[in-house]
């Protein structure tokens with residue numbers, strides 16, 4: 001088991017929210033206890049594939065995301081934190097892998113397809129940037145350069161893992177070697193937390209996310225406008241639990257599953273008001289976010305040190321990637 005290597009990246013396009021926490025950060029916290037081989041990185045090159053016209057946003061959020069990692073308790077001693085663009089070897093891997101992937105295969109990647117629609121690429125005659133279309137190949141580079149076999153991410157990343165493994169198999173087969181390693185995802189127990197409005201995704205643009213550094217007053221305000229059961233007009237009315245965001249969030253965060261089941265039964269019967277539930281959720285979420293916010297404020301006082309952590313880790317990551325790259329090039333007769 002000592003040989004397990006995990007890698008995961010976050011796009012630096014905004015501060016991390018509680019959806020990131022239940023979907024991925026919680027798994028990373030678990031992994032840092034188990035292994036000392038975790039690589040966690042800022043996917044700034046990938047973020048640029050759809051934010052190339054706003055490089056300052058990517059730059060600013062690089063530090064913000066790292067602050068969120070530290071705030072939730074990810075430790076630089078147990079993980080290698082790095083910045084993707086500081087490991088230029090990854091770009092070389094990407095170019096070599098491009099020969100092994102067809103245009104059609106990229107266009108069929110379900111996550112790419114969904115994101116193209118969201119971003120308007122290829123819609124109404126809008127162009128599709130090549131960098132964007134090819135990002136699954138660069139993601140394969142991120143994973144294989146470190147010979148990672150475990151990738152802790154959300155379900156939406158499954159198509160990326162599949163494509164990575166296709167590249168691994170093709171590479172090893174064509175170049176008659178076993179340099180590259182196949183990987184699998186590690187999903188967390190809670191999949192995708194919807195936004196407070198009940199829409200499927202939490203996002204900045206939709207103003208429906210709760211951030212890990214959310215201030216106490218805005219947290220309360222967000223919980224108060226959370227989407228519940230629109231047909232639950234009077235306290236005495238029977239209510240619906242499914243699709244009711246207060247229950248969805250309680251499912252993810254309430255420490256007492258027993259009490260929660262009783263509350264659900266009561267709500268279904270009628271006689272339990274939304275405000276009572278929202279108060280309970282508010283208490284739980286305040287207790288969850290307070291220590292994270294406070295730790296973040298501490299780390300924020302020395303941003304230079306946070307950047308240093310990333311710079312140091314990037315050197316370590318670069319060495320590993322360079323080693324794998326020379327094996328890859330050797331297999332391709334490029335070991336001049």
Ligand code: TRP
Pocket residue numbers: 007008009010011043046138139142143151153157
């Ligand atoms: N695509 C991932 C996301 O949007 C980020 C990412 C880039 C990543 N490279 C990776 C995740 C490698 C895991 C492994 O969240």
